[in-house]
Amino acid sequence: SQTIHQWPATLVQPVGSPLSLECTVEGTSNPNLYWYRQAAGRGLQLLFYSVGIGQISSEVPQNLSASRPQDRQFILSSKKLLLSDSGFYLCAWSRGEAHSPLHFGNGTRLTVT
């Protein structure tokens, strides 16, 4: 069966510090990978998605970037965090098929102070 791991679960970082959140998927190959941010009252905002190694599509221009160095690894990064980057970050995967549902990790709650 497939599993998705996302860490850390919580993170408190000062403004201006770098960020690296990691997500890995097991039990499948060539998945589509996604980073979402969830804010209270705003629902799920798609940040990045990837259909293959090194292929990243950005949905919202902002202070964040994503990379996919391996088939089942997806990393969300920032060089300098802003207060507005605080939120609940979710990684998700789907099969590389057009109509596959998403499967989410348990998220990282990021607080920028």
Add this chain to the structure above:
Amino acid sequence: QKEVEQDPGPLSVPEGAIVSLNCTYSNSAFQYFMWYRQYSRKGPELLMYTYSSGNKEDGRFTAQVDKSSKYISLFIRDSQPSDSATYLCAMSKGDDKIIFGKGTRLHILP
């Protein structure tokens, strides 16, 4: 008009009642419909996945799609306190983009 609309709630119902959660949408091209359950501080968990119109049942859960009305529903029978969570609807046209509702908070009262 938003692509997907979902009442945020909260919706409070007594234990054992039938719960009805709903979403409306504006894009008639949506063909695949999903319901997710999200507990506090956890990621959303896929509950139901349906294609086109009709009903799909899984245990105490029934998903219903009415494409003519652009309306989808999730029914929970014999509701339990453990069903208390936020429920998100989601839909897609069959490409890689999935559109989510903002979620309905549900409280089952013991």
